[in-house]
Amino acid sequence: MFRRLKRTRLKAPMRELVRETRLHKQDFIYPLFVIEGQNVKNEIPSMPDVFQLSVDNILKECEELLNLGIYHILLFGLPSHKDSCGSEALSDKSIIPQAIKAIKKHFPQMIITLDLCFCEYTDHGHCGILDKNLNSVDNDATLEILGQQALVLASCGGDMIAPSAMMDGMVSTIRTYLDKGGFSHIPIMSYSTKFASGYYGPFRDVANSAPSFGDRNSYQQDSANRREAILESLTDEAEGADILMVKPALAYLDIVRDIRDRTLLPLAVYNVSGEYAMLKHAQKANLIDYERVLFETLTGFKRAGADIIISYHTKEIAKLL
Numbered sequence: 001m002f003r004r005l006k007r008t009r010l011k012a013p014m015r016e017l018v019r020e021t022r023l024h025k026q027d028f029i030y031p032l033f034v035i036e037g038q039n040v041k042n043e044i045p046s047m048p049d050v051f052q053l054s055v056d057n058i059l060k061e062c063e064e065l066l067n068l069g070i071y072h073i074l075l076f077g078l079p080s081h082k083d084s085c086g087s088e089a090l091s092d093k094s095i096i097p098q099a100i101k102a103i104k105k106h107f108p109q110m111i112i113t114l115d116l117c118f119c120e121y122t123d124h125g126h127c128g129i130l131d132k133n134l135n136s137v138d139n140d141a142t143l144e145i146l147g148q149q150a151l152v153l154a155s156c157g158g159d160m161i162a163p164s165a166m167m168d169g170m171v172s173t174i175r176t177y178l179d180k181g182g183f184s185h186i187p188i189m190s191y192s193t194k195f196a197s198g199y200y201g202p203f204r205d206v207a208n209s210a211p212s213f214g215d216r217n218s219y220q221q222d223s224a225n226r227r228e229a230i231l232e233s234l235t236d237e238a239e240g241a242d243i244l245m246v247k248p249a250l251a252y253l254d255i256v257r258d259i260r261d262r263t264l265l266p267l268a269v270y271n272v273s274g275e276y277a278m279l280k281h282a283q284k285a286n287l288i289d290y291e292r293v294l295f296e297t298l299t300g301f302k303r304a305g306a307d308i309i310i311s312y313h314t315k316e317i318a319k320l321l
């Protein structure tokens with residue numbers, strides 16, 4: 001007698017019956033990049049089918065997403081004005097507030113999550129106010145502007161705040177600002193374990209957010225540290241995060257599982273630009289069975305323990321599901 005595991009693999013309906021992990025459209029959040037201007041649609045060479053879009057084109061995109069059954073978007077702003085403290089991020093007239101108001105006017109059913117960071121708004125490209133003595137960001141000064149930015153975005157109609165700056169104390173600070181401002185109902189999806197990663201390369205082309213000097217190693221998580229990566233997410237849970245996140249996804253599935261086993265909160269992964277670009281360019285070069293590899297990759301995220309997948313593949317997968 002021995003165990004015959006193949007019995008339930010013989011026929012497709014039997015395999016479907018015992019399948020443990022499934023992808024659903026409802027698992028996905030689609031990132032969008034909003035740029036100033038009219039009728040702008042700039043394709044990003046490193047990320048095929050990903051565009052910088054002006055607000056009018058963002059609306060067309062929202063219509064297409066809703067027709068596909070996708071309700072969740074994550075907005076990134078590409079302001080034309082940048083300065084050392086990212087002051088444009090605190091204006092309720094800047095590009096993201098404009099986009100939120102336009103989307104909510106035309107498509108109130110769309111759920112808008114807002115990336116909260118300063119790297120797209122600062123002329124130096126770092127994620128907050130600089131501390132020249134440390135040659136890094138000034139954590140506590142940055143907390144205050146993150147709180148203010150959250151309040152601006154919530155008051156413009158944003159549905160969820162997603163802080164990505166990896167500042168210590170950012171979740172509790174933003175929670176305090178939102179609660180005091182009358183937005184205790186707005187959830188925070190924290191980029192709770194965000195690694196300093198080479199996989200962000202293509203994103204920085206899209207978001208014009210590469211640091212002009214140095215790197216982000218002094219505030220993002222070291223990719224070699226497992227215990228610290230878990231602690232990062234548990235700390236954000238203790239500070240009041242509603243959803244945790246691991247970013248990037250593909251090289252960090254062990255961390256996804258580690259955090260899944262230690263929290264009862266929903267857990268997201270960010271399937272980042274470099275992961276997307278690798279698959280897309282491998283498809284273009286005819287190196288892989290693209291759809292098969294796509295499903296295998298995304299299913300791997302859920303199998304590792306993710307509930308939510310933030311991905312540039314969202315539209316493609318919605319068409320395939």
Ligand SMILES: [Zn+2]
Pocket residue numbers: 117118119120126127164165
């Ligand atoms: Zn940033």
